[in-house]
Amino acid sequence: MKEFDLISRYFSNGGYKRRDVVIGIGDDCAVTNVPENQQLAVTTDTLVAGVHFLDSAPAKSVAYKTVAVNLSDLAAMGAEPAWISLSLSLPEVNEDWLAEFVEGLYELTQYYSVQLIGGDTVKGPMAMTITAQGFIPPGSELTRSGANPGDWVYVTGTLGDAGVGLDILQNKLTVEGEARDVLVNRHYYPTPRVAVGTAIRRIATSCIDLSDGLISDLGHVLEASGCGANIHVDRLPLSRAMTSAVDTKTAIEYALSAGDDYELLFTVSEEQRGILETSLASTNVKATCIGQLSGHTEKLSLFKGDKPYEAATENGYEHSF
């Protein structure tokens, strides 16, 4: 089967339509308009079957994850998402799988008002690459390097759920009932924190999304900003599903080290905390203060109550099962 036949049958529609797309799918390039006085934010993420998602993952979940991890990067930069390009490598043409994948893709792009503007479909091992683009007003991008000692450290949502969900799916943990569904769905269908990303522009001093785990990703901020951090593990936001599924010590380990939560971690100065609370209220997403940045050590110190806490694992998630 020729690659363009496959493309034209499943992706020619492109889903959600935006007025800033001059030419969408079907020519050598897409052509778009960037609004005046906006910078372009660009990110690329690849998911490989058996490495970034389970071979048994539903097609809809694969579509969700591929889009969500990229929108999450835009969110972490404070960008408003606009367009995605998709490269899809598949070993064979499975019509049911493709139909479900496209449904998941269009569901998420519709929700976030994002248009699929192009891509490529090739025969090869199952893998997806998306390049996502969005807009940021000049000077309001949220980098990893803007944090300062004394800034407060926040995370959105709850941490560790996706990691527990993955372990349930791999039969490393047995959880039943509603908690199981919640945790597995957090693994299969991550939520990019797009509204938070734009809400905290010019308020947060730094931001990153949690793809590799709190310890690992906070480490990137500390390194880029030249700060240390004191984090209180008893303040880590845990879901009810998580605490009903595992004991507190285990829950903390997941929250510290498991990846794929796609929550945002950001820092804010003491002076901006009030404005932050107001701004976040509009997003309906809970953010929790988990600690504070310290001097220029790049060292992460964990505390439980007043006592130092030692994490079981030093590193974040390795993206391999």
Add this chain to the structure above:
Amino acid sequence: MKEFDLISRYFSNGGYKRRDVVIGIGDDCAVTNVPENQQLAVTTDTLVAGVHFLDSAPAKSVAYKTVAVNLSDLAAMGAEPAWISLSLSLPEVNEDWLAEFVEGLYELTQYYSVQLIGGDTVKGPMAMTITAQGFIPPGSELTRSGANPGDWVYVTGTLGDAGVGLDILQNKLTVEGEARDVLVNRHYYPTPRVAVGTAIRRIATSCIDLSDGLISDLGHVLEASGCGANIHVDRLPLSRAMTSAVDTKTAIEYALSAGDDYELLFTVSEEQRGILETSLASTNVKATCIGQLSGHTEKLSLFKGDKPYEAATENGYEHSF
């Protein structure tokens, strides 16, 4: 090995630097500035080892091809290239291979003044996806759909060389001496016709790049524009290496059906032919008129002299070895 370690070691430099890149490699997104009064052109192409390039291909060739096929799509749209994002999937970390790949990548990006602004590096089967971006003044994009009956059909350079080069590498053909090197290099190191693409803006009525072969790609233009075409196979531009390597009949078949030449095919009205010649002169790239568009049939008719010519293969290149 963690993915970001690999990225930071080999790609953190980013090669050629552009002033319109606000944030390059190293944060959650790149941030760039699109010039005022320019539209953005975006294209994505994936190459899979064993499908789009030989497993034995030199790393430098793989880098060249991955960049070139994307810049070729920008050229076919009339866009001036600006930035690329690279997703690299590798089964293992081979330092020699990576060093050579990066060298090839930076050589080509330097030549075309393109900056690598981001990407992803993952463990998986060997495959590369690039999303390339460039600029086009509003209204001057070269689509596949703008051709009209009576327009003349041009192609740049010479056709079929890359296909012969591939067959030489696969021991399907024996060619020796300088011709062998020329043909193999045309397969390994395609030249994206960037200068031609921008030179024929507002002059050509349609344009496409020849990735799947003349018959197949011209077919896309005929379909999109609702035209037929009469093509004279004795006008197809053939390289000296090609004609020294195979007989004329075989050469014509390669020129009609072999893929991966990455020459441009474009159409121009009778009135614009003079302006076209002047405009092309500045690019130092030869373009050859190979026929003319006919009425609204979407049918491609081949001629040799005055007589109809039947191609041995109906379809273009299938991108599989």
